[in-house]
Amino acid sequence: MITVTLADGTQRKFDQALTVQAVAEDIGPGLANAALAARVDGEMVDLSHIINKDVELTIVTGNTEDGLEVIRHSAAHLMAQAVQRLFPKVEVTIGPVIENGFYYDFASKDPFHEDDLVKITAEMKKIVKEKLPVERFEMSRDEAIEFFEQKGEKYKAEIIRDIPEDQVLSMYRQGEFTDLCRGPHVPNTGKIKVFKLMSIAGAYWRGNSDNEMLQRVYGTAWSDKKELKTYLHLLEEAEKRDHRKLGKKMDLFHFQEEAPGMVFWHDRGWSIYQSIQQYMRKKLNARDYKEINTPSVVEYTLWEKSGHADKFGDDMFSVESENRQFAVKPMNCPCHVQVYNQGLKSYRDLPIRLAEFGSCHRNEPSGALHGLMRVRGFVQDDAHIFCQENQISGEVSQFIDFLHEVYADFGFDEIIYRISTRPEKRVGSDEVWDKSEKALADALDAKGIDWEELPGEGAFYGPKIEFSLKDCLGRVWQCGTIQVDFSMPNRLEATYIDENGDKVTPVMLHRAILGSFERFIGILLEHHAGNMPLWLAPTQVAILNITGQQSEYAEKVGKKLKNQGFRAIYDLRNEKIGYKIRQHTLNKTNYLVIVGNNELESETITVRSHDGQDLGSMKVEELVQLMDLQINEKK
Structure with a gap:
């Protein structure tokens, strides 16, 4: 006897193994028709998945986040199939789900045009009407390489060669189209009814500019037409609010090719910038922060010692002078430790809060630059708190209060809280990471704040709380952060004298509220549609x-x-x-x-x-x- 426990706690018993689809049909025809996939003991599976033991089961329908992901994943395959029907010589590469949609990258000698989107859409609709069964099967790694090479799809074969030899691969077939994919997918193409192809762009194979340029087609898919209509309306509104257009219309700033990713602030835009800086400075002074200023160019050895050269070396601008290698600072942390290290510190001096409106530069890829939202030169509202271990929770708690006050003043009242935990590439022992992660979780729990975990997303030197804002269009922007760091102060020889007269390494808290002035101003402009609150307006x-x-x-x-x-x-x-x-x-x-x-x-x-x-x-x-x-x- 097999017991299936449903999401509402009820149980159903079956005397033999059966598919998830069969369970849905047993529950009722309405659910069976709406079902797209399922979670079995928490793992996403297709409706064809066979249940042969006691399990917990959640049927996934289109009006859930899981359901939307399945629809979009399947829509990417639907689009790829339509493209290969229309353009048989085009190779498919990868087609992931992204926020609110999907894309697929194609290798084609002839570039796609906007007219092609109409043709591809029409072909996709034909395939939907065909209601082709979507079937999962497995292949060995070597079989899959041979399969795609025979089809002339060298990109798929290249992906598979990077997979361990002993791994069995998940494949999906719908009609004449077969793709490598982890799944799950809808049971048949007729389930993908509401979609729209949005745009065409260029993209390098595997994101490497040394590789071939591919054709990327973006699309969106939803469970019903009302959701699609709402999404398209939000896109239209976002287009009207585009900070780049507002910046030009309001004469706030501009960019030009001679300084890619660097902002030319006009007097009106600089007025907004200065208003924010003066506001933040006043808030910092009220909370006993000491404002400092550190050099923009520092010898490369400091970045090696701090660990940043290993992590960010490719993103750092370097310069040589008098046979010495220097780097334009990508962040302020190591320089703040140098200020802390001047003079002997006692436990009575802690916490010490050092703040800087720090000018940083990072060599972002030119294709990633996007107005104020992604730049190469930016200023952070950066600060570092040097404290004792028993002061961490109190400092984090005070920072959260500080951040709430600031966000409210700028017109944001909805905040999402996430804790990013240890990444694979990191410094420091597991014991240190355990203490750091617990300190952040305890601070949020003490305030009764709901949070979610982002496994592996912490900085290389410590875990962090990420604070994300929701703007008036429901878009989420990660801005604030506070990070616990037991490692960098030790690497850079920061110490204080404890109550026993011993030299001890302080804990270093990295924190920012706005993130960068440039990006935060871009967010503000779009949130307020350029109608800035009186206290920020360039012309009041x-x-x-x-x-x-x-x-x-x-x-x-x-x-x-x-x-x-x-x-x-x-x-x-x-x-x-x-x-x-x-x-x-x-x-x-x-x-x-x-x-x-x-x-x-x-x-x-x-x-x-x-x-x-x-x-x-x-x-x-x-x-x-x-x-x-x-x-x-x-x-």
Whole structure:
């Protein structure tokens, strides 16, 4: 007798082995029709999987995360089959699931065009109507190499050669199309009904620029049309909010080929940057951080000693001078240890919190650069806390409070918490990693915060809590982090004198809230669609005269607001007032102050908000009070 325990705790008993599909049919026709795959004792399997012992079973349907992954994985195969039907000489390579969709890389002598997406989509729909069974079978490694070589698919054969010789490979067949894949997949192609091919791009084989350029086709797939429609709407909204477009429209920054991945900040964009920096500096001062500044170019031996050369060597810019090798710093950590090491430290001095708006450079691949979101030159709101082991939980707890306060002020109220644990390539003993990971988990648990684990995603020197923000479109951005490091202080000979008079190595906490200023500003621009909160806005108020008769009064109002510390401009051009209002509205100016003859005579102003609301006539002092209140409340 076989006992199957379902997700709701109920049990079903069967007197012989049977497939997952048969169990779903036994439960009911509705579930049997909706089923796509299953989890058996936690492991994802196809519906054809045979159950021959007692198991825990969860039937996977399309309205779950597991179900969507199965649909998208299967849609990638569907697309590859359609491409090979239309273009028989095209080779398939790899086709993974990605966030909200999938892609497949193809080797083709002739590049794909947008018109080809229409043809491929039509062929995919034909295959869906054919309801081809999707069958899993196994092959030995050598059989699989021979199979794909005979088909002329050298890329698949190359992938398989990297697999250990004794491994049995999972294969999937649908009609004439066969692919190497771990699965699971939908039971037949008719289950893939809602999809859309999105774009074409170039991609190097295995991400190496020395390899051949392939054709990458991106697509998305969902369980129903409503979900697809919602997703496409969000994409349209994201396109409108693209920080690169806003940066150009609002005259904030630009990039150019002579400095790839480096930002040219214009005065308006630099104003946002400075506002954020001044805000963060004030917060740091209130929490007893000491602001420092360290060199941008440091001898390479320091990076070797810290371990960064081994981990980040390929991403570091190097320079030689007087027969000495130097590196432009990719991060600030080793330099902060050098500041800590100046002078003898006692346990009474700890914790010591060193903060820096540190300028860093990393040699990111040119194809990975993306506006402010991925750059080569950036500034981190970086800090390192040197403390005793018994101070870790308290420091992490205080940091979490600090981070919550900052994110709330910037308009983010939904945070995702993850703990990244030890990677395969790391420094330090397992005992040290055990203590580090436990300290982070304890700090979150003490605050009643739900978190998830990211196995193997920690830094090479220690585990970390990653703090991710959700923006107004539901997109997730990993920004903040705090990392426990027992290793680097030891490698760089940092010590303090403990209460027994012995030299002891401090614990080093690496922490950041914004991540990098550049990327965080890009996130802010897209989150607020360029309509920055008043306290961050590059131009908070513009004074517009109706005719030349009010020029002197408009300038007087503007200077009065400037003297109060507001970022104010006055537009005295000989243009119609409607034109001026439209231009400053498009420029995302928060308040428009309009002065005509009535305002001149009564020494008042007429105020209009960015969203078009007429706030009526008031004294300048009333606007000052209104704006001060809004700035203080970070709105």
